[in-house]
Amino acid sequence: MFENIDELIDVNLKLLYVSKSQFMMRINFKDKYGFNLKNSRAFAEILDNKGLVKLEKIKDLDVI
Numbered sequence: 001m002f003e004n005i006d007e008l009i010d011v012n013l014k015l016l017y018v019s020k021s022q023f024m025m026r027i028n029f030k031d032k033y034g035f036n037l038k039n040s041r042a043f044a045e046i047l048d049n050k051g052l053v054k055l056e057k058i059k060d061l062d063v064i
Contacts (some may be wrong), residue, residue, distance in 0.1 A: 001039070001041060002039075002042075002046075003021050005043065005046065007032055007033070008029075008031065008037065008043065009046075009050075009052065011030055011031070011032055012030060012043075012047075013036075013052065013053075015028075015029075015030060016053070026040045026041060026043070026044040026055075027040055029044070034046065041059055055058065
């Protein structure tokens with residue numbers, strides 16, 4: 001599904017780390033070029049399954 005999963009994980013964990021609140025909406029995931037990541041739900045589930053983030057639902061929105 002994601003051919004460069006390790007790179008995507010690295011990019012998005014860095015985004016999460018530098019965010020002031022240490023959380024982000026899954027729709028804000030980026031690809032290596034800074035564009036919104038397609039299929040962000042599947043990517044969020046991969047991060048959650050790997051134990052890298054905790055996926056939470058807030059009013060039908062997925063939040064990391």
